[in-house]
Amino acid sequence: MLTKRLIACFDVVDGRVTKAQQFQDNIDVAPAEDLAQQLYEDQIDEIVFYDITASAQKRKIDLDTVRRVAQHVFVPFTVGGGIRSVEDMFAVLKAGAEKISIDSMAVRNPSIIREGAEAFGRQCVVLSTQVKHVGVSAGLPSGYEVFIDGAREATGLDALDWVRRGEDLGAGEIVVNSIDRDGTASGYDLEITSAVADAVNVPVIASGGAGNVDHIVDGVTTGGAQAAIISSILYSPRFERNPSVRELKTALSERGVPVRPYLDA
């Protein structure tokens, strides 16, 4: 049986993992490769790594950090931020990443989704979306709007229209990242997550807001997601205590969520 994935998400600035709240006030946590190795040893299922300033600073992604992480982490590893072309994707994949996450660039240039899927297969192309609840209007029938550039720019795109288009263009997974819930530890936005899961046939990943095990359970049951992105709960200094991956998996398993079992060495 296919299990639900726990994905650790890193927001990386200059090779270091940082933690933000609602896309602001980043605080420094640890070097990306150290945290990646630590979580790999704790048997995280997957890691996503966003070079969050690459896009805004219009520079290329930090391939050295990608390479160093890939040398120590033998679970799948997705990289996003600052990817503007198929050649950029090729460089990141050859540096050792399995998947490319595209977000703001996909809104600016949707054909990059199709070009990436044609060149590397749709499983390499993760469409990440920043969505915000704005209320139903004529142009936004779902009531959720897509934002870009670190949640700063509204696009006028309806979240469900956008994910359907992304799937049609060739995205192999969709990340639903709630701007309202990001860093709040108040739970995923289950309404939009489940609406996206119903709208597309590719795997959907819940993101933004996981603060405890119940939130993860809700994300992969009520939210209909195939995977849950977690970050604060794993390593944010704002948390009194960060549970291990092992503790999270044990708790998920006890609540009936199928997970990849923890292997004793």
Add this chain to the structure above:
Amino acid sequence: MIGVVDYRAGNAPSVGYALARLGIEHQLVTTPDQIAAAERIILPGVGAAKATLASLGESELIDSLATKVVTDRAPFLGICIGLQVLFDHSEEGNTPCLGWIPGQVKQFPLTARVPQIGWNSVQLRRDHPVTADFPDGGHCYFVNSYYAAPADTADVLGSTEYELDFCSIAAHDNIVATQFHAEKSGPLGLSLLRAFAGWDPQC
């Protein structure tokens, strides 16, 4: 020395990193001469069957691979698309494949969410030196929309359930292939790579 076939559409560096972690001698190979010089071969893969075969063809690697694997019977490990291209034909883009293992590659039923992405369990169907240390039911990382159906069930070394029961490890003479990404399946995947590195198909 293991030759890891490095072609444009592949993820050879990831396999190389895993072998490096295990301390296994290997080389990323890009030319027919390098393939001829290798003692054993790993064909990694991501993406689509047609693109993979086209990419191998452009690099003029198919003949040298066939000589090495089919004629010389060198130990061979295919990974993901590197498994699917070994069969006769793939429904993906209606693609004729290498035909080293009899069988077809089919699309998952339309009722399935595809691609299948994530950790799924592998049931061992028989004994084999490459899976000697692999725990029955162990979880590995899959990414696939298509699956292989070997003509001879004896070629099914491991199977996995996703809408239906499919072949997740194929074994045929000197060939072993995993539908999952052994290089990204944590300690279990690494142990499988280690076992392949020490496997002598003549024994």
